[in-house]
Amino acid sequence: MRTMKAAAKLLLFVLCILAVSLAVIAGSPPTCPAGLSSGCGEWEGEFFPGIPKIKYEGPSSKSPLAYKWYNAEEEILGKKMKDWFRFSVAFWHTFRGTGGDPFGAPTKMWPWEDGTNSLDMAKRRMRANFEFIDKLGVDFWCFHDRDVAPDGKTLEEANSNLDEVVALAKELQGTKIRPLWGTAQLFMHPRFMHGAATSSELGVYAYSAAQVKKAMEVTHYLGGENYVFWGGREGYQTLLNTDMERELNHLARFLQASVAYKKKIGFNGTLLIEPKPQEPTKHQYDWDAATTANFLRKYGLIGDFKLNIECNHATLSGHSCHHEIETARINGLLGNIDANSGDPQTGWDTDQFMTDIMEATMVMLSVVKNGGIAPGGFNFDAKLRRESTDVEDLFIAHIIGMDTMARGLRNAAKLIEDGSLAELVRKRYQSFDTELGASVEAGKADFELLEKKAMEWGELKVPSGKQELAEMILQSVL
Known part of the structure; x- marks a missing residue:
């Protein structure tokens, strides 16, 4: 069987060379037969062998694996589409998502998974990440430190694991691809049960600082353009046992120290704070854009941070995504957008890909008013539904998300040009x-x-x- 597969691949390679040669003689652009990527002579890949590179085919296309509205090189309002969006793949949802939820076991076992969280497994995921990014045709990715590399029994071991995987990522991303942003995962481990920068325990505060220090270093090493702080457990369950003023002061000191360290290592990326009102805590200190802006002003951080607005978080706080983006924009704080949405019938963070064209249009009206959001972009902090289990579903989900935002941009341009x-x-x-x-x-x-x-x-x-x-x-x- 292996001999037959090898022979088939060799035949495809020969056919590709022949196709290229004939095309050159005829003066036509070279194309490859099915079974090879659009690069010709380049095998389709280790993890997505049945998926071609995703191309723009226009609104009349019926292919689920083609862009209908997103045309990366097309200019809209004086800027290429790819530069308006700067689309990014979220490593955690795309390559660590299992389909599990509080009421059900995982439903997905991807080709890159072997059921472990070893260093070898982390490297397989990283190879899958860059193969996916290449086929999708985007230039950015986002990560948490503990998503890309396994934790360790000690901080030293965790840092060593991260260094090893990041070295591979640096090699695989080459000169074109880079992180839109990196961040430290300060919410999953039991040590963060009372928070990280707002923990009542000094030891946890110190550990959190060390973890952010390392995560910022590797983001800088990979050429990341931003660094995000998401305070998933920076809040409280009850004020009865909480000194809120002291916790907010500690959070401010933590962020001030992060600014100092950013400057010390020469990291020129933007520091971003991501508002979210609650979940998992009852109240999180970065409730919404306005609350976060007030916090930054009070502690003299307004010039050092911008906001990463997540649409699903906006609706959880009782606002629309458009409202949160406008609030950030008029305060000079719009830095990045996590392009997702929630279900109005579900009261938690469902992280769905945005498919509402009206919402995308209003989002893009604000982004255009802002002149774009570079060095930020649009990160797909979104995951497949639990019931979607095919590898191609990962591509289809990103395609519809990108097409939805592209339609929003096209509509915003029409509104602006019409006046x-x-x-x-x-x-x-x-x-x-x-x-x-x-x-x-x-x-x-x-x-x-x-x-x-x-x-x-x-x-x-x-x-x-x-x-x-x-x-x-x-x-x-x-």
Whole structure:
């Protein structure tokens, strides 16, 4: 059987060489027969042999393994699509996701898994990661330290494991691919039961600092463009046993120390904080964008951090993703977006791939207003459903996520170029486009002047907000 497979591969290779030769003679672009990647002469890979490199085929394509709306090199509003998005693959969901949940055992055993968490297994996952990234056609990936390498019995052993796997990652990513961001996993191990930077135990605080130090070093070594802090257990279950002021002060000191260490090692990436209201704790200190912005201002960190907005976290906090992105944007804090969504009938973080085109359109309106989010990007912090167990499902999920965001960008461009929505908003505030309005906005209109004007004007007729017209304009591009 092995001899037959080897012979078949050799035949495919010969056919590919022949196809290339004939194409060159004919003056046509070279193509490969089925069984080889689009590179010709390059086998399809160790882990995804049945999956071709994903290409843009346009809206009329019926292939589930092709982009219909995302065309990486196409320019929209003066920038290539790939530069608007800077799409990233989340290592933890894509290569560590098992389909398990609190009520059910794992449902997935991927080709790169052998049921262990050994160093050899970690290296297999890393090879699968870069094969996947190459076939998907993106330039970025994101990771937690403990997702890419096994923990150790000691901190020294954990660091050694991480160094070994990261060395392989550095080799595999080459010069084109790099981390959008890295982070330390400070929530899963029992030592973090009371938090990490906000733990009541000094030893845990020190361990957390050491782990972040190492994670920041390897992110820097891999050419990462950002570093994320997600406080999964930085919060409380009850205030009865919590000194909230002291915990917040400790968190601030931890983040201040991270800024100092970033500068010490010459890491030029952006430091990001990812808001989330609760889950697993009842209350997490980085509740939403506004709460986090207030925290940063209070502790003098506003110039050192930006926000990583996750759409599913936005809805858990009672906001829309658009609201959280706008809040971050107008505060000068929009740094990165975790492109996912939740189920409105489910009250927890389901981490689904975004497929709502209207939501994607509103998200992209804010991103365009921001001029993009580089050096951040769009990370797919999203996972397959428990019932989706085929390897190709990983590709299909990312394709629909990327196509959804691409449709959002295309729609946002239509709205901007049409100008009707912007004009509606302008007209709504046009009373401030007057001498008095300018004085108000400049902080020069006192109460005596405003009282005088109010008496002169008498009872006012307040105009319509035209919400339905705004929604009609939005619908017209969908």
